[in-house]
Amino acid sequence: EDQVTQSPEALRLQEGESSSLNCSYTVSGLRGLFWYRQDPGKGPEFLFTLYSAGEEKEKERLKATLTKKESFLHITAPKPEDSATYLCAVRGTSGSRLTFGEGTQLTVNP
Amino acid sequence: EPEVTQTPSHQVTQMGQEVILRCVPISNHLYFYWYRQILGQKVEFLVSFYNNEISEKSEIFDDQFSVERPDGSNFTLKIRSTKLEDSAMYFCASSEAHGAPASLHFGNGTRLTVT
Numbered sequence: 663e664d665q666v667t668q669s670p671e672a673l674r675l676q677e678g679e680s681s682s683l684n685c686s687y688t689v690s691g692l693r694g695l696f697w698y699r700q701d702p703g704k705g706p707e708f709l710f711t712l713y714s715a716g717e718e719k720e721k722e723r724l725k726a727t728l729t730k731k732e733s734f735l736h737i738t739a740p741k742p743e744d745s746a747t748y749l750c751a752v753r754g755t756s757g758s759r760l761t762f763g764e765g766t767q768l769t770v771n772p
Numbered sequence: 773e774p775e776v777t778q779t780p781s782h783q784v785t786q787m788g789q790e791v792i793l794r795c796v797p798i799s800n801h802l803y804f805y806w807y808r809q810i811l812g813q814k815v816e817f818l819v820s821f822y823n824n825e826i827s828e829k830s831e832i833f834d835d836q837f838s839v840e841r842p843d844g845s846n847f848t849l850k851i852r853s854t855k856l857e858d859s860a861m862y863f864c865a866s867s868e869a870h871g872a873p874a875s876l877h878f879g880n881g882t883r884l885t886v887t
Contacts, residue, residue, distance in 0.1 A: 704881070758805075762815040
């Protein structure tokens, strides 16, 4: 059974204070690791897909990296508008479903 | 940017009643999904649908659930006899393809409250 664990559960940063979110996973044959952003009362918003260890993707202040056991979402010089819950999910070879983690709730104070 | 649209945004129903949640996926997408998120818990997979049939379903998706693509644009989730524990946010998603490099695009959800 695929499993995803995210840490920390919650993170408070000051504006401009860089940090990283962790996603540890176990999966039967990785066919994609996904990062989503979720704002309160909204659906997950797609950010990145990573497929193989060593791969990196960047978008504005966000950078996602992948190893064989975990992924990191690095946030550089965050702004208050980056405040959201960040979700990690994996798709394995066993089927079409995404298995999500609990998420990290990020708050960036001005 | 094209988006997945869900209606209604909030549905209140009494236990034992039937509800239908509606979704309009992105127009050129071929794969459709339903997920749910109970308040404070993980997003959970319910079902995937392709070529007018279910391609995969989870243990949650029992006989009280069904999905349908009644026309070329809508995708629905029906819950036949709602239970209190069905209260959750239900998200519809769609993707162009099934495997890599497909990414799922989610709607903003329907909040279902069963009383």
